[in-house]
Amino acid sequence: MQSFFDALTRSGFDLMETITRKIASAAGIASLTESAVMNIIPTGHLIDLLYSGSDAAELVIEAMAFYKSFERPAGIYIQPEGFTDISADAYYYDAVQWAVDQEITTGTSELTFGPDDTCTRAQAVTFLWRAAGVPAPSDGRNPFRDVGADAYYHDAVLWAVENGITSGTGDAVFSPDESCSRAQIVTFLYRQAGSPSVSGGSFSDVQPDSYYAPAVRWAVAQDITSGTSGTTFSPESDCTRAQIVTFLYRDAEM
Secondary structure (H helix, E strand, O other): OOOHHHHHHHOOOHHHHHHHHHHHHHOOOOOOOHHHHHOOOOOHHHHHHHHOOOOOHHHHHHHHHHHHHOOOOOOOOOOHHHOOOOOOOOOOHHHHHHHHHOOOOOOOOOOOOOOOOEOEHHHHHHHHHHHOOOOOOOOOOOOOOOOOOOOOOHHHHHHHHHOOOOOOOEOOEOOOOOEOEHHHHHHHHHHHOOOOOOOOOOOOOOOOOOOOHHHHHHHHHOOOOOOOOOOOOOOOOEOEHHHHHHHHHHHHOO
């Protein structure tokens, strides 16, 4: 990852460095290391300062306004929206930053991402759709009785059906509120990729004749997942928000 300050300087954003250093000083941060920088703009720490009556409040407002207005250089990701439940050493840290930057997802609140929360089928398909650039479905016909026209995931589901990514869970049913399993999300990704042929071994809990077996082999071959252990994939386990954005991120980075 590039130096945040270096990127700003090269792009003419010297003001942001000045503001950040002033805020850090007001917050009592003596040594402004790279890791400290990545966790100052814009994080819950800034928000804490804003509501604490600190003298840095005006600087916080200025910094937040400036952050929202500038165009980030490619490859520069900043602590997403001040999520307090995302640690810098989490395996999904970069994936969450990417997902927020690409407007694939925001969070479960202004300060939380909910990495361990279970993802629903509606959310999973919506994330996939947004990662694809929110393409408009070409056919407006809705084959599901449980997907309302005003649902936030309506267009995502119709797009997924049109592209052979999913056909639902039963007769005219998509089951948007059901949990998305690990088997389902890798299958969605695999089908979006065109269901390429793939060889190789699999996991002890993935039956060769299961609908998701080729998808699992493909996902492993593409380094999208390595399973839940050396011998298991846990296909029926619910997929968390952290896992799904990580799968999407790795797929996008291929």
